[in-house]
Amino acid sequence: MAFMTSVRNLRSKLPAVLTRTCLVHSHATSFGFKDVPEEDKSRLVGNVFSSVASSYDLMNDLMSGGLHRLWKDRLVSELHPFPGMKHLDVAGGTGDVAFRILDNINSISRRAVKYDPADNLNDETQIYVCDINPNMLNVGKKRAIERGLGESHSLVWVEGDAEALSFDNSSMDGYTIAFGIRNVTHIEKALAEAYRVLKRGGRFLCLELSHVDIPVFKELYDYYSFSVIPAVGELVAGDRDSYQYLVESIRRFPPQHKFAALIADAGFQKVQYENMVGGVVAIHSGLKL
Amino acid sequence: MNRIVVKRLVVPLCRNTSSRRFLALPPISSRFSTDSSPHFSHQNEETPTQTEEEVHRHGDQSFREGERGRGVEYEDEQAQVLQAALRHVVRLGWSEAAMIAGAKEVGVSPAIIGSFPRKEATLVEASSIWSNDDLARSIPGSAFPAIAKNAMDLLGLALPPNIPTSFKQRAMLVDEIWHAAGDQxxxxxxxxxxxxxxxxxxxxxxxxxxxxxxxxxxxxxxxxxxxxxxxxxxxxxxxxxxxxxxxxxxxxxxxxxxxxxxxxx
Structure with a gap:
């Protein structure tokens, strides 16, 4: 019920927002295909995620045919987590990526009989899950309890903004953001923050819905995104607009090589990206030195 | 010397991956490479007109641009980590633990290991190169222990994806031997x-x-x-x-x- 209300709020606010943008051109940013004033984007995005939080994972499964699980697995294997790691997962409220990292590290510790005994490493693994949206964090916390990780000191839930992180400089070994950076108002600021909090040798990894360039597949994908996804969104989550926003925001996100350029401009080295399913999603990575 | 040698190893490794990937990109984005997983991905190889040389040139360009941007090159840093890691191999084996210890020793986050193209295999490669150097020094004395060590390494390398590197190293090793024997x-x-x-x-x-x-x-x-x-x-x-x-x-x-x-x- 709560999310229905917020959708209604969103619907009623959008036209007003739109008329305002016609007058104010200077600081407009994108909200889906619509241009909205910068100060409104995070609120509008917040509304979207508050409204979809409860059905978020179900919708991910439906929309990607379960593939999002594989993509996240891939992200984590690219990250190559290690015991004792300090990791920050931004926009990961539901804990999907964080749980995977933790599982991965636990399986390493179990497997690797030979762990460095001389290491003063009993420094504990710590995964910070940072999300701007408390509703998403609540979903994650609930799932942590279901997984028996309720008391785990390895998971730290933090409400925070990707553009102004509350973590110290050079405090993290890894930074991941999965399906999140698209929703950030200033991508550059988020990247600069990622760079700031990472240690030397730390890695930035971003999983994001991206751009398809393969001719026939592109048409199919467009049809699927613009016709099927909003319909499914309405059917399952009772919220067409939020999913309309979702597919539009994907198209507004910079293409792979441009986003890679932004990452390099933030100071990262060895910037690479990997397309999956022809570019439906891409994993970008960078190394801080 | 060893640093240079290890770098000689790391650079082609990185270049290998990048040169293959650059095919998929328009020239403007030559700084970046794409990786693609064979399982569920398709590369947009839309510019097959690029010749082999062009591809390599793009690769080189990317390194120059990278250098310009920052003081430290990641190849350098990776080489240092590998070298430090080799000192921990005796204690920890050809393992990730050795690499983590190496990274900690040189003061970078062990997360850097995730950026190595082939993780532990990279370490073994570095070691074979390293002992090629030893070999060069030890001839005309007893070269055999070094060779034995190399043999074991090369065994470790005899996994399908690593074979080309193994051959490349063989060529370098053979070169060292002839050189040490005074053959010019x-x-x-x-x-x-x-x-x-x-x-x-x-x-x-x-x-x-x-x-x-x-x-x-x-x-x-x-x-x-x-x-x-x-x-x-x-x-x-x-x-x-x-x-x-x-x-x-x-x-x-x-x-x-x-x-x-x-x-x-």
């Missing part, structure tokens, strides 16, 4: 000698792996015999070369004659 040849013989020694080395290495005789006595005699063969082979190949030259001259002149006749007619 740069003519056709260069290839000949290296091919011969490469084969010799491989055969001996394989023999040695199953040799249980004290002090690898059997291996030494095996090697001696093979060396004898190799020099005979060298002679044979030299003769074959002369023959081929003679034949080549013959064909060339008759072809010349044919052309002359054709133009006249």
């Amino acid at each position: 040849a740069s003519d056709v013989d260069w290839y000949l000698k290296r091919t011969a020694l490469g084969g010799l080395y491989s055969a001996t290495e394989i023999y040695m792996l199953t040799d249980k005789s004290p002090g690898f006595r059997d291996t030494w005699s095996f090697l001696n015999n093979r060396v004898k063969d190799a020099f005979d082979l060298g002679k044979t190949v030299q003769e074959a070369k002369y023959l081929a030259e003679a034949v080549g001259v013959g064909i060339g002149s008759s072809l010349q004659g044919f052309m002359k006749r054709a133009s006249r007619g």
